[in-house]
Amino acid sequence: MAATTLAATTWSPTSSSGVDELLFRNDTVSLCLLVNRRHRTLRIIDFRAGPTPSKRNLVLATARREGVEKIFTLVERDEVPTWTRLGFVREGSIPGFYKRSDAWILGAVVSQMASRVRDEGDGEEDAEGAEDREGSPAVILAERTITRARRLLRESEARPLPAVKLAHASGLDLRRAVAAAQRAGRALTGFEPFGRDAVRTGYVLSARGGFSLHAAWEMQSCFGNSFLELLTSPRSEAERLATTAAIGALCDRLVAERAVSTFTFAPADDVELSAALLANGFRRSAVLARHLVVGRARKDAILWAKKLVAPEA
Structure with missing residues (x-):
């Protein structure tokens, strides 16, 4: 019997997006793989x-070839067992991602999964061994960070938030801000696409004292969700209070844009940013192992989520 061939094509949305789209199709596999070069x-x-x-092995082979360190997928609840049987860990969920239902995040560190596959062969993983791991180092770090962030909030609850101004930022403005933040080793993101065919809007928020924060969101209007990104984290109490006010202004604008929910990633050891998100009603909904690169350091991440409004009928 002739071997089945696997067609692959590559499409990069723009030369500066930092994300490549790889498509694989044959009689048994149909995948789109979005490779984020910055965070690998x-x-x-x-x-x-x-x-x-074969699906898992294809993803692993592609990840190794592309220099990727972390793989993940978003699925509805009934697909969770499929991915745990393939060795993925249930890392959490994004509430309201599909408007009236949640998206579950399942992920794996490439080196760890490759090692398990070598040890256990090409069969399906033990589903119990691939379930969520509440005692993992990433989860323990996130819990400690959140505890410290709550303490910060209690200590500064009497401090008023500064007034912030919000203005649209062009793509060029965002790219310049990203370049400056990268040189300083502070960039949390390069505002790369998270999904396919989503609309991205950029803003710059400012306050007295020289505070300036670039932010952007990506929206899927069919589901009402939004992926919110902040370029940098606060470094002091004054910056944290301004960042708290800035996040509130962004959430208000998202509501005006008819977004139902929003979510964002933050380093799992970032106490100041965690406090700013908690102050705006965000909740930890996932902890993702080795998911971000900040400066030259690879970090675990907390996925913070917030329901903005009830979905319309």
Whole structure:
């Protein structure tokens, strides 16, 4: 019997997006892989359900070839067992991602999964061994960070928030701000695409004292969700209070844009940013192992989420 060939094409949205889209299709596999070059992550979009080891092996081979360190996928609840059987860890969820239902995040560190596959062969993983790991180092770090962030909030609850001004930022403005933040080793993001065919809007927020924060969101209007990104973290109490006010202004604007929910990533050891998000009603909904690169350091991440309004009928 002739070997089945696997067609692959590559599409990069723009030369400066930092994300490449890899498409793989044959009789058994239909995948879109979004490779984030900055964070060295790969998001899997699966168009054909089923826990086939060949799917996992293809993703692993692609990740190694592309220099990726973390792979993850977003699925609805009924698809969670499929991915845990393939060795992915249930890291949490994004509330309201699909408007009236949550998206579950399942991920794996490439080196760890590759080692398990070598040890256990090409069969399906033990589903119990691949479930969420509440005692993992990433989760323990996140819990400690949140505890410290809550303490910060209690200590500064009497401090008023400064007034912030919000203005649109062009793509050029964002790129310049990213370059400056990268040189300083402070960039949390390069405002790369998270999904496919989403609309991205950029802002710059300012306050007295020289505070300036660039931010952007990516929206999927069909679901009402929004992915919110802040370029840098606060470094002091004054910056934290201004960042808290800035996040509030961004959430108000998202509501005006008819977003139902929003979510964002933050380093799992970032106490100041965690406090600013907690002050705006965000909740920890996932902890993602080795998911971000900040400066030259690879970090675990907390996924913070907030329901903005009830979905319309």
